[in-house]
Amino acid sequence: QSNLPREFTEKYWISRKIGSGVCGEVKLAFERDTCKKVAVKTINKKDFPSIGTATRNAEREIEILKKIDHPCLIKTEDFFQTDESYYIVLELMEGGELFDRVKAKKQLDESIAKLYFYQMLLAVKYLHSQGIIHRDLKPENVLLASDNDICLIKITDFNQSKILEETSLMRTLCGTPTYLAPEVFTDAVTVGYGRAVDCWSLGVLLFVCLGGYPPFHTEGTDMSVREQITQGCYRFLPSKWDCISEQAKNLVKKLLVVDPKKRLTIEEALQHPWMQDKQMKTTAFKIMYPGGQAPSEGDTPSTSRKRPLDDQEQPPG
Numbered sequence: 379q380s381n382l383p384r385e386f387t388e389k390y391w392i393s394r395k396i397g398s399g400v401c402g403e404v405k406l407a408f409e410r411d412t413c414k415k416v417a418v419k420t421i422n423k424k425d426f427p428s429i430g431t432a433t434r435n436a437e438r439e440i441e442i443l444k445k446i447d448h449p450c451l452i453k454t455e456d457f458f459q460t461d462e463s464y465y466i467v468l469e470l471m472e473g474g475e476l477f478d479r480v481k482a483k484k485q486l487d488e489s490i491a492k493l494y495f496y497q498m499l500l501a502v503k504y505l506h507s508q509g510i511i512h513r514d515l516k517p518e519n520v521l522l523a524s525d526n527d528i529c530l531i532k533i534t535d536f537n538q539s540k541i542l543e544e545t546s547l548m549r550t551l552c553g554t555p556t557y558l559a560p561e562v563f564t565d566a567v568t569v570g571y572g573r574a575v576d577c578w579s580l581g582v583l584l585f586v587c588l589g590g591y592p593p594f595h596t597e598g599t600d601m602s603v604r605e606q607i608t609q610g611c612y613r614f615l616p617s618k619w620d621c622i623s624e625q626a627k628n629l630v631k632k633l634l635v636v637d638p639k640k641r642l643t644i645e646e647a648l649q650h651p652w653m654q655d656k657q658m659k660t661t662a663f664k665i666m667y668p669g670g671q672a673p674s675e676g677d678t679p680s681t682s683r684k685r686p687l688d689d690q691e692q693p694p695g
């Protein structure tokens with residue numbers, strides 16, 4: 379702690395380690411003036427992919443952390459940095475990582491998994507509406523606000539995330555294609571499915587929450603994990619999945635689709651029968667907007683490519 383910035387230690391009293399993230403650690407801290415409990419995530423600058431991009435990557439992530447504003451996305455309260463590290467002050471998420479909760483419970487009750495998954499869908503829908511792709515959605519990056527089963531979840535760690543910007547291809551396709559080669563058009567059809575990677579990861583996350591084990595793994599098969607993924611080869615082990623509804627399995631199946639064009643979008647997942655659960659949504663909105671200040675349904679534009687919502691159809695909440 380010796381090298382902590384002075385203005386940081388003047389404002390906060392650092393206590394014990396509460397999470398041991400792969401890159402850096404999370405500590406409990408108290409804001410001296412208010413005695414408010416906070417979490418402090420230390421990110422070692424040397425942990426970023428390569429020195430050259432390190433600071434740019436870190437600055438991009440910090441730009442994202444400052445810009446995002448959704449009840450199910452981590453909120454940062456303060457920033458400090460030294461030559462070697464960033465210190466990010468965050469709201470405390472006393473339930474810890476979803477990874478540890480699933481491990482402790484073996485499998486989540488279907489109703490709890492649905493409540494958490496609904497919040498994840500809304501959080502990722504918001505990210506996509508801001509042109510941000512997370513690209514590293516996993517149980518370690520989903521935090522729980524408390525030890526209760528019914529609780530708010532927040533997605534974190536935007537280290538791998540990507541901000542969608544206007545591309546030269548977009549500008550090219552707007553111009554007159556007099557001299558444009560055919561492959562520019564044929565290659566262009568796959569562009570814009572970057573968001574679909576988050577839908578796949580959400581499918582894996584849902585599988586792990588419901589089944590208690592990952593769909594693509596090393597033991598019990600001679601296929602590499604890479605082959606299992608590229609062939610979409612996974613099993614619903616009867617011992618784990620017999621007690622789970624067909625609708626839940628159906629949603630997993632429609633997210634773990636190898637072809638990104640055929641994979642469910644966030645909007646379509648929100649429309650899936652398993653998500654049409656008024657009681658769950660009421661509970662979700664109560665924990666997401668405790669003051670009751672829920673935004674109107676239509677405030678986040680739909681981001682899926684397949685079918686633009688016709689005007690009378692409201693995007694799902």
Ligand SMILES: N=C(N)N/N=C1\CCCc2cc(NC(=O)c3cc4cccc([N+](=O)[O-])c4[nH]3)ccc21
Binds near residue numbers: 419
């Ligand atoms: N790697 C990167 N470039 N960006 N990562 C980031 C971006 C900054 C926010 C961020 C926060 C976390 N994690 C927590 O906050 C957290 C974990 C945890 C475990 C137990 C209890 C509590 N708690 O009681 O609070 C916990 N809070 C992990 C990664 C990142």
